[in-house]
Amino acid sequence: MQGHVSELENLAGVSGFLVGWYLIAALANGGAAVYWWRQRRAPGGAAGVQAWLPSLLWLAAAAGFLGLSAVALSGQPSALSLLSLPQPLRDAADRVLGPTLVMVGAVVLLVGFYFGRQFFVRSGVAWSVLNLALLGLGLSLTDPDFVAIVARPDNVPIVGLVFLLGFFTWLAARQAVRNDRRLARHEPPLEAVDQQRVLVWPDLVYIELICMVALMTLLLVWSILLKAPLEQPASTVQTPNPSKAPWYFLGLQELLMYFDPWMAGVVVPALIIFGLMVLPYLDVNAQGNGYYTIGERKFAYLAFQFGFLVLWIVPMLLGTFCRGPNWSFFGLYETWDVHKVEALNNVQLSERFWIDWLGRPLPAAPAGAAGWQQLCAVMLRESPGLVLLGVYLLVLPGALARYSRPIWALRNRQGRCRYWITLWLLLLMALLPLKMLCRWLFNMNYFVAIPEYFFNI
Amino acid sequence: MRSLRDVIRNSQLWRSVFRHAAPLDRRTRVAVILTNVFLHLHPVSISKHGLSLSYTWCMGGITFFLFVVEAVTGVLLMFYYRPTLEWAYADMMALRDVVSLGILRELHRWAAHAMVIAAMLHMYRVFLTGSYKPPREFNWVVGVLLLVLTLLLSFTGYLLPWDQLAIWAITVGSNMARAAPLVGFEGPGASWLTVDGIDLITSTSDARFGLLGERFVGEFTLNRFYVLHCVAIPLGAGLLMAIHFWRVRKDGGISGPL
Ligand code: HEM
Numbered sequence: 001m002q003g004h005v006s007e008l009e010n011l012a013g014v015s016g017f018l019v020g021w022y023l024i025a026a027l028a029n030g031g032a033a034v035y036w037w038r039q040r041r042a043p044g045g046a047a048g049v050q051a052w053l054p055s056l057l058w059l060a061a062a063a064g065f066l067g068l069s070a071v072a073l074s075g076q077p078s079a080l081s082l083l084s085l086p087q088p089l090r091d092a093a094d095r096v097l098g099p100t101l102v103m104v105g106a107v108v109l110l111v112g113f114y115f116g117r118q119f120f121v122r123s124g125v126a127w128s129v130l131n132l133a134l135l136g137l138g139l140s141l142t143d144p145d146f147v148a149i150v151a152r153p154d155n156v157p158i159v160g161l162v163f164l165l166g167f168f169t170w171l172a173a174r175q176a177v178r179n180d181r182r183l184a185r186h187e188p189p190l191e192a193v194d195q196q197r198v199l200v201w202p203d204l205v206y207i208e209l210i211c212m213v214a215l216m217t218l219l220l221v222w223s224i225l226l227k228a229p230l231e232q233p234a235s236t237v238q239t240p241n242p243s244k245a246p247w248y249f250l251g252l253q254e255l256l257m258y259f260d261p262w263m264a265g266v267v268v269p270a271l272i273i274f275g276l277m278v279l280p281y282l283d284v285n286a287q288g289n290g291y292y293t294i295g296e297r298k299f300a301y302l303a304f305q306f307g308f309l310v311l312w313i314v315p316m317l318l319g320t321f322c323r324g325p326n327w328s329f330f331g332l333y334e335t336w337d338v339h340k341v342e343a344l345n346n347v348q349l350s351e352r353f354w355i356d357w358l359g360r361p362l363p364a365a366p367a368g369a370a371g372w373q374q375l376c377a378v379m380l381r382e383s384p385g386l387v388l389l390g391v392y393l394l395v396l397p398g399a400l401a402r403y404s405r406p407i408w409a410l411r412n413r414q415g416r417c418r419y420w421i422t423l424w425l426l427l428l429m430a431l432l433p434l435k436m437l438c439r440w441l442f443n444m445n446y447f448v449a450i451p452e453y454f455f456n457i
Numbered sequence: 458m459r460s461l462r463d464v465i466r467n468s469q470l471w472r473s474v475f476r477h478a479a480p481l482d483r484r485t486r487v488a489v490i491l492t493n494v495f496l497h498l499h500p501v502s503i504s505k506h507g508l509s510l511s512y513t514w515c516m517g518g519i520t521f522f523l524f525v526v527e528a529v530t531g532v533l534l535m536f537y538y539r540p541t542l543e544w545a546y547a548d549m550m551a552l553r554d555v556v557s558l559g560i561l562r563e564l565h566r567w568a569a570h571a572m573v574i575a576a577m578l579h580m581y582r583v584f585l586t587g588s589y590k591p592p593r594e595f596n597w598v599v600g601v602l603l604l605v606l607t608l609l610l611s612f613t614g615y616l617l618p619w620d621q622l623a624i625w626a627i628t629v630g631s632n633m634a635r636a637a638p639l640v641g642f643e644g645p646g647a648s649w650l651t652v653d654g655i656d657l658i659t660s661t662s663d664a665r666f667g668l669l670g671e672r673f674v675g676e677f678t679l680n681r682f683y684v685l686h687c688v689a690i691p692l693g694a695g696l697l698m699a700i701h702f703w704r705v706r707k708d709g710g711i712s713g714p715l
Contacts, residue, residue, distance in 0.1 A: 248611070
């Protein structure tokens with residue numbers, strides 16, 4: 001699917017875009033410098049060197065971006081090295097990146113963001129992260145393989161989604177941190193301060209009008225600049241490799257690596273919809289209704305972010321940007337090679353248990369046995385996985401409530417029925433990363449493998 | 458100038474359309490909302506924080522606006538598009554090459570992506586402000602259904618260009634139905650559903666067949682998805698949106714600290 005474009009041909013294609021990209025980044029940093037310069041007189045602002053240092057920094061960043069823009073404008077082949085990430089760095093990134101690392105990394109980032117939120121919500125930190133993202137994307141765009149996947153028309157909105165999600169996660173956390181500080185001082189949240197009522201005409205209606213005009217402008221510009229994709233006419237005999245579902249379902253398609261279609265395609269989506277619908281009835285915490293806060297609903301925040309960002313968005317990005325032919329994993333700067341094969345010598349838990357650990361053959365019914373005898377043999381064969389699953393879903397929630405004080409408190413607040421549904425949903429959510437880990441560490445394929453009835457977990 | 462505006466606004470024609478005088482004082486400004494079929498979705502007044510972009514991100518409104526954009530561009534596309542194996546792809550090319558101002562498809566496609574993104578972000582906002590808590594639990598449930606319908610709208614539309622991207626994406630997606638427990642012919646439990654040794658669930662009677670109208674993505678699938686995409690799902694989504702907006706009002710307007 002990817003054509004072979006040389007770095008120079010690619011540069012000719014993207015340099016125009018890069019000029020604009022870096023110019024906008026430069027302008028934004030110029031604006032930031034002015035903003036921070038004005039801020040230095042704000043009450044409680046820093047004094048002395050501290051006061052003008054940020055402005056100087058953003059001014060320098062603006063100058064740097066302006067320089068890059070000029071280099072891109074020159075379009076000279078010699079400019080290529082200035083405009084790209086060093087090749088060893090790209091190779092290293094491709095080598096270390098993999099599905100497990102991405103998922104584990106996402107969890108680490110989320111937890112890091114949660115605990116470090118006081119730090120991350122500071123404007124300077126957020127602005128630095130944004131600058132790095134702008135620079136990183138700009139420098140990556142000179143890589144033909146990166147462009148081949150990121151600049152596909154249907155993938156462009158997903159790049160936008162990443163920036164939007166980053167921004168809104170930050171914006172919400174920032175307001176939450178502010179409110180949490182106020183609540184700690186027994187002050188009402190900021191949303192409660194201004195309870196004055198305003199008339200919808202003109203105040204709201206005008207905001208809506210401006211929003212609509214701005215959005216329509218954006219859509220028009222986007223539509224003029226980026227053509228909708230139209231590939232070869234449909235052919236039922238030529239299967240493209242890879243065949244991908246629409247982007248918002250790629251998280252589920254990614255699950256197919258670990259679960260059978262009946263789980264990934266039917267049970268999991270049904271559970272997601274069910275879980276989302278019952279969420280308001282499971283969350284009995286009366287605090288945090290109608291204002292941003294994290295401190296008053298830590299558990300709900302973490303659980304939702306885990307489900308939304310780590311289990312939906314991240315696998316979706318993985319499926320979109322890193323899955324190539326045969327659904328093999330490819331780094332962002334890697335050429336899609338149809339012959340890349342990943343060793344798949346996965347084993348079932350039952351094989352591990354009977355053959356490796358007990359040193360016996362798998363239990364099986366003698367040839368010609370009756371149906372019920374065969375069923376019993378299958379059950380015996382898969383008993384390790386079934387027991388494990390039973391303990392995980394039927395014993396663990398009760399044991400947790402019994403032996404962990406905070407979880408006991410949760411159970412008491414929620415009542416038995418809500419508690420069990422919550423725990424089941426959470427445990428089922430955790431099953432994906434657990435299975436990834438088992439696959440990675442022990443080459444585990446299925447916990448329960450009953451191909452006789454298409455029933456594998 | 459001033460007087461000309463006044464003349465217009467106080468003319469019989471103007472007043473017959475808008476049913477109130479120029480909205481210059483509080484009373485007539487209230488009347489603007491109360492007497493206009495489109496604006497009366499709004500309350501007459503809202504609390505100031507409900508106005509602030511940093512609270513709602515305007516995301517619900519943006520989602521709705523994108524839905525309207527989809528409806529308008531969708532109707533225009535329907536003028537040109539014929540959902541048959543013969544014509545579907547050719548009409549796509551014509552839309553690109555022949556139809557003047559050829560960005561209709563682009564507008565429809567990018568607004569569709571944007572609508573999915575906006576609905577996701579709107580859900581994110583509603584969660585982060587805890588706005589699903591009582592008394593708004595049920596409106597969240599309606600919202601989840603709207604999200605599902607938004608995804609299905611996009612999914613059914615994906616097939617219509619009838620190019621390689623389209624049929625294989627739908628093939629991958631609909632293959633899941635083949636594996637549904639009990640009702641998919643390769644799903645767990647389907648082999649138990651037999652009557653006198655005859656399988657009830659086969660590749661021509663299972664969930665995927667019901668979805669596609671045949672065993673593989675083909676002519677009947679195109680027709681089915683076209684009808685779902687242009688008629689059935691938009692109607693369902695429109696109905697749910699009406700309920701959603703009505704409930705926003707009945708539940709006390711935009712959420713806020715109690
Ligand atoms: C087609 C999709 C949707 C449309 C057009 C839509 C539209 C809206 C609009 C215009 C509002 C008013 C406040 C605002 O703009 O934020 C609103 C509020 C609300 N929406 Fe949605 N929505 C959609 C999907 C969803 C989804 C997916 C959810 C949640 C799963 C949801 C849950 C809610 C709730 C609970 C409120 C009340 C929030 C409050 O009072 O702060 N909606 N919706």
